Amino acid sequence: MAKDAVGYALTALNKMASSDLLDRLGLRKLAERMAYTLTRTGFQVITTSARTFKSAGTPNRPQRLNTPGHTTDLFDLNITDEQQMIRDSVKAFADDVLRPRAEAADAASCTSEETVAAALELGLNFFAVPEAFGGAASERSPVTTMLVAEDLAWGDMGQAVAILAPMGVANALTQWGNADQQARYLPAFASENPPKATLAVAEPRPLFDPLQLQTTARRDGDHYVLNGTKSLVPLAAEAELFLIAAQTDDGPAVFIVEGGTDGLRAGEDPSMGIRASGQRPLLLDNVRVPAAQKLGDDDFDYRAFVDLGTLAWCSLAIGTSQAVLDYVIPYCNERKAFGEPISQRQAVAFLIADMAIELDAMRMLTWRAVCRAEQGKSFRREAHLARTLCKEKAMKIGTDGVQLLGGHGFTKEYPVERWYRDLRAIGVAFGGLHL
């Protein structure tokens, strides 16, 4: 009501103010003053009278909105308290045990028995085996496994691969093995002296495609006969149990092959990086495997098997990239040139900032893929995205790490040289960059 009244009055006043009549009568000044005063008091009336505020009682304390309840799955990247404790424990192990031994393990091209024994204290093997077989796993936990991989690789990627390879085999048996296969192999993994085990998927050829394997499995009665060459097989010379991917007439399949089987031989091929994993080519020359050793029944998901392996490599890359970042920041803040820390130079600071951004991107893509895998959703696309980014950026972070340390980075006196070689492996594991 008040608004309308003021509105009409103002319209009338404005009309009057713009009229020539005022000038002719010499009344302009007076009219303008009236319009001004009325407008001001009129609006004051509106603002004070149009609304009355009533208190809804006096609560004891101000009301604030809570953070939303846990997990709507979209962009919830929090980890649970247990996962955080696991990370703390694994990282302490990586710091105390893996790091000091990394140089020697790299030089020796193998992870020492003491390190493997020390890693047993973490109980990773029990964590991969269901309770029914003496393990401690009650639910699938790819996310936790990936966090473990990341933190171990933060210590040293080579030794991390040697420690994780048996866990990968146990996880695959738990997820896809049929009742007989589980009963035969899983209890050993939940013992004080778990077997050395490893996976063999990659092959030494251009544009390797895990869906079109050159290693063949030919059916021969109640056996399969495996022929071909596998590359980048961790623990190849010492493993007691292998999971080997080979092409059957019905497409790719995975076979459980025990160490010492006739025709199975580890080649000689010292790799450039992740040497502590003892990875070598694995040569298969008419390896006869009972048909019952084909992993899983009809529900075996080869695609998921390959993609989870890919994501494990992504997690390893993230861990070692984090190690590089954690190393170069204090180094560049302390290393002085031209009278100031080199981090004061933008060329250096930008490189480190890029590293941090790329690392977070790698981590988020990988976590999203693994998170979907854990929830039983399709994660093929997400795994591919994570892999493509990790391959490119992990290598870049490795190179930049060496570059930031300059001449020091090029020597074996600083760990970035080894990290560079390890991260270089990510670019070739599971095929080339441009697959």
Added chain:
Amino acid sequence: MKVLVPIKRVVDYNVKVRVKADQSGVDLANVKMAMNPFCEIAVEEAVRLKEKGVVTEIVVVTVGSKTAQEQLRTAMALGADRAILVETEENTQPLGVAKALKALVEKESPDLVILGKQAIDDDNNQTGQMLAALTGMPQGTFASEVNVADGKVSVTREIDGGLQTVELSLPAVVTTDLRLNEPRYASLPNIMKAKKKPLDTVSPADLGVDLTPRVKTLKVEPPAERQAGIKVASVEELVDKLKNEAKVI
């Protein structure tokens, strides 16, 4: 036999602490917290005694904020059986904590209390001794070896110039030094099990103790930065500086 292991949540030993701008204390915003390393050694010792069959139950306890539950869970992942949190938002100080522990000792009647010799945040090195004095229990501080047998505990102590072994009748208070043991890593299965172990929360009022700080912090300052060294050109210059600047010869 029951063991009580008091622990403390402190800034992780890897963290470089910074003093707050108003000099009221150390800046704790976004700083990684962890169990005090000496407390880890105490938990480890209790767990080893349990593995030897000497101890049947390990109760871990802390006086602090709700967030200290994390450290209690860690202790349970390392092998403690259950936990008690005396929840307070007060700045905890040795005497107050010792009083709260005394109340818990009366409630739980443990045969042995093992705790770290000091916390790495304020380095007081008082709580164990105060607890022994308040409860009248014998104390063996700075332990580098602990043996329990026949209702007695023998404690090898690290003292100036050597080792001293004392024998205490139980119940007793033992504080741990660095060389007593090397704590294990919490294993994944034990971390998962820790989730299911009981954690009770009590208030200082429940225990009838007052945790109001008795000591007032006036100012916290970082230590003075060390001056960079210099190079001397000759032995004469060195001797001159030692004589006239450092005044050590």
